[in-house]
Amino acid sequence: xxxxxxxLCVEDEPDIRLIAQLALETVGGLRVSLCAAGTEAVxxxxxxxxxLVVLDVMMPGLDGPGxxxxxxxHPETRELPVVFMTAKVxxxxxxxxxxxxxxxxxxxxxxxxxxxxxxxxxWSRR
Amino acid sequence: MSEHRLAAARQxxxxxxxxxRQRTRTLLDAxxxxxxxxxxxxxxxxxxxQLHKLAGSGGSFGFAELSRAARQLELQVRQQRGxxxxxxxxxxxxxxxxxxxxxxxxxxxxxxxxxxxxSSGPGAVLIWSANHAQGDDRLCVTLEQFGHxxxxxxxxxxxxxxxxGSDFEALLVDLEVEGPGTSxxxxxxxxxxxxxxxxxxxxxxxxxxxxxxxxxxxLRAARAGVSGFFxxxxxxxxxxxxIERMRxxxxxxxxRVLLIxxxxxxxxxxxxxxxxxxxxxxxxxxxxxxLEVMALFHPDLVLMDVYMPGCSGPELARVIRMHDEWxxxxxxxxxxxxxxxxxxxxxxxxxxxxxxxxxADGHLVAAxxxxxxxxxxxxxxxxxxxxxxxLKHGRIKEELVTELARARRQQRPLSVMMIDIDRFKRxxxxxxxxxxxxxxxALGNLMRQRARKSDRLGRYGGEEFLLILPDCDTQNxxxxxxxxxxxxxxxxxxHGKEDFSVTLSAGIACYPRFEDPGxxxxxxxxxxxxxxxxxxxxxxxxG
Numbered sequence: 060x061x062x063x064x065x066x067l068c069v070e071d072e073p074d075i076r077l078i079a080q081l082a083l084e085t086v087g088g089l090r091v092s093l094c095a096a097g098t099e100a101v102x103x104x105x106x107x108x109x110x111l112v113v114l115d116v117m118m119p120g121l122d123g124p125g126x127x128x129x130x131x132x133h134p135e136t137r138e139l140p141v142v143f144m145t146a147k148v149x150x151x152x153x154x155x156x157x158x159x160x161x162x163x164x165x166x167x168x169x170x171x172x173x174x175x176x177x178x179x180x181x182w183s184r185r
Numbered sequence: 186m187s188e189h190r191l192a193a194a195r196q197x198x199x200x201x202x203x204x205x206r207q208r209t210r211t212l213l214d215a216x217x218x219x220x221x222x223x224x225x226x227x228x229x230x231x232x233x234x235q236l237h238k239l240a241g242s243g244g245s246f247g248f249a250e251l252s253r254a255a256r257q258l259e260l261q262v263r264q265q266r267g268x269x270x271x272x273x274x275x276x277x278x279x280x281x282x283x284x285x286x287x288x289x290x291x292x293x294x295x296x297x298x299x300x301x302x303x304s305s306g307p308g309a310v311l312i313w314s315a316n317h318a319q320g321d322d323r324l325c326v327t328l329e330q331f332g333h334x335x336x337x338x339x340x341x342x343x344x345x346x347x348x349x350g351s352d353f354e355a356l357l358v359d360l361e362v363e364g365p366g367t368s369x370x371x372x373x374x375x376x377x378x379x380x381x382x383x384x385x386x387x388x389x390x391x392x393x394x395x396x397x398x399x400x401x402x403x404l405r406a407a408r409a410g411v412s413g414f415f416x417x418x419x420x421x422x423x424x425x426x427x428i429e430r431m432r433x434x435x436x437x438x439x440x441r442v443l444l445i446x447x448x449x450x451x452x453x454x455x456x457x458x459x460x461x462x463x464x465x466x467x468x469x470x471x472x473x474x475x476l477e478v479m480a481l482f483h484p485d486l487v488l489m490d491v492y493m494p495g496c497s498g499p500e501l502a503r504v505i506r507m508h509d510e511w512x513x514x515x516x517x518x519x520x521x522x523x524x525x526x527x528x529x530x531x532x533x534x535x536x537x538x539x540x541x542x543x544x545a546d547g548h549l550v551a552a553x554x555x556x557x558x559x560x561x562x563x564x565x566x567x568x569x570x571x572x573x574x575x576l577k578h579g580r581i582k583e584e585l586v587t588e589l590a591r592a593r594r595q596q597r598p599l600s601v602m603m604i605d606i607d608r609f610k611r612x613x614x615x616x617x618x619x620x621x622x623x624x625x626x627a628l629g630n631l632m633r634q635r636a637r638k639s640d641r642l643g644r645y646g647g648e649e650f651l652l653i654l655p656d657c658d659t660q661n662x663x664x665x666x667x668x669x670x671x672x673x674x675x676x677x678x679x680h681g682k683e684d685f686s687v688t689l690s691a692g693i694a695c696y697p698r699f700e701d702p703g704x705x706x707x708x709x710x711x712x713x714x715x716x717x718x719x720x721x722x723x724x725x726x727x728g
Binding site for chain 2: 072074075077078081082085086088145146149167168169170171172
């Protein structure tokens with residue numbers, strides 16, 4: 060698959076889920092699956108088979124990094140590319156997140172008019 | 186992306202935005218109330234979480250300022266952990282509450298009508314002083330009232346972290362924060378110099394807060410890069426005023442340039458060159474759109490091509506000059522035409538200068554800079570009230586005519602707000618005119634910060650102000666008026682040992698309810714009168 064078509068968004072805040080859907084589906088023309096908790100992400104990923112997973116970092120229960128680790132332990136989702144989304148974008152924090160094996164770190168708040176394009180660019184560089 | 190999908194997206198976004206605004210307002214209000222009334226220190230956790238969420242979401246819904254301010258406050262709360270006592274919760278409550286106006290339609294970051302959003306609004310301020318330092322809490326509250334997110338740190342480590350974490354507009358340093366002795370003060374100043382040269386300070390202003398006034402101390406502070414010096418007990422409003430003045434001065438070096446050229450590629454190149462030179466540039470490729478763009482952008486200089494389809498440069502220049510408000514704006518032709526006769530004709534058509542393409546980047550910037558500086562100085566002299574920097578009486582009335590005509594053409598609402606300071610005579614009589622001037626300046630600054638860039642602000646009379654709000658209906662005008670009214674009444678002015686506060690009354694009239702300038706002014710005036718009759722410190726709507 061050379062173009063990005065289907066994204067799974069894991070985000071606990073309903074506000075952000077809605078606007079991410081707007082950004083990726085309506086503006087970006089991508090297929091979007093939504094998931095409200097890290098604990099459901101693995102199941103959702105297996106079921107929906109997205110090309111890319113966007114993970115919020117700060118979530119109650121299983122956080123972003125924890126979710127990534129969970130995805131990596133299952134054979135079906137081990138190779139799934141992941142992008143983190145976070146309001147903390149200090150160089151040290153970003154480096155830490157990248158070291159976990161994410162494709163990229165996207166800053167919050169994101170611009171709903173350009174998020175899809177951003178993800179496409181990240182995807183094309185992978 | 187298809188036009189249709191784009192339109193659908195914008196519509197959905199607007200709906201989401203409205204929901205977000207409503208929910209967030211309620212949330213912040215509830216949180217602030219609980220912080221104030223319950224005085225429960227365990228609320229800090231929840232407060233920090235909420236602020237973190239706001240920081241990460243606000244901007245996505247178009248509330249960039251909210252995101253920024255929430256982030257600042259979040260960092261502050263985190264740093265104050267363990268040291269914050271119950272009695273300091275009300276201050277935090279008011280800081281949380283101060284976030285609410287950032288959700289308003291009339292708030293500075295509103296992006297309607299294709300106008301440029303101000304990137305030059307009030308920035309965050311960092312205060313480095315001991316926790317018990319007298320008056321610094323009030324300083325924070327005053328700063329917040331003027332839209333500056335305020336953060337306090339008490340030691341070098343916290344200072345460094347804060348500077349690393351964000352950009353600040355100003356750093357206020359208590360010269361005795363590391364101890365009262367001369368050697369400690371000198372070490373502190375040395376550290377400030379280092380911060381400046383090593384970069385963490387960025388473009389931030391540095392002000393000193395001192396317990397005594399001595400020339401040598403001021404000199405040492407100046408050497409360390411300090412540009413403001415306030416002796417305790419100082420008037421926090423004066424500190425804010427200083428920050429405003431210095432920002433104005435810095436911004437005066439920039440300028441807005443409008444490029445009118447049907448050659449998009451070249452226009453973009455010139456725009457990039459000018460932006461690199463410190464200007465704010467906008468491109469208009471259709472000369473027929475020029476007047477609309479000018480009305481929104483208010484350029485300090487217009488650079489236009491001579492040969493364009495539909496309308497030549499000289500023709501456009503003549504049309505522009507027909508409008509009073511553009512009589513003083515420099516118009517410069519940029520063309521490949523090397524014919525001297527044509528250049529001279531162009532000059533007589535209302536152009537001020539003729540530059541030939543291709544033009545070297547450096548030449549372009551230099552030519553524009555000289556013209557813009559001059560034009561601004563002249564415009565300021567002619568149009569602005571010297572005390573407040575706002576437009577003069579005659580000028581603001583002219584602007585009303587212009588903006589109303591535009592509102593009519595575009596079928597958009599327009600609001601007129603008349604503000605009058607309550608019992609101003611008493612302020613002058615009791616505290617003297619210099620203090621009265623301070624109050625006037627403070628209100629001017631406040632209005633400038635809370636209004637949008639496209640709003641026209643004027644000093645109408647001694648203590649009377651007139652605001653013209655294009656593309657603004659009754660509800661939004663009222664919200665802005667209440668915002669300004671509340672913030673103004675919360676300001677504390679000082680005279681010697683005495684503290685006092687001042688209130689204002691406001692009257693609002695809107696188009697299309699009222700149709701011509703005279704009527705709008707009369708109705709706004711009547712509404713203002715009603716506000717005074719009904720007890721002052723309030724806002725009334727006309728009709």
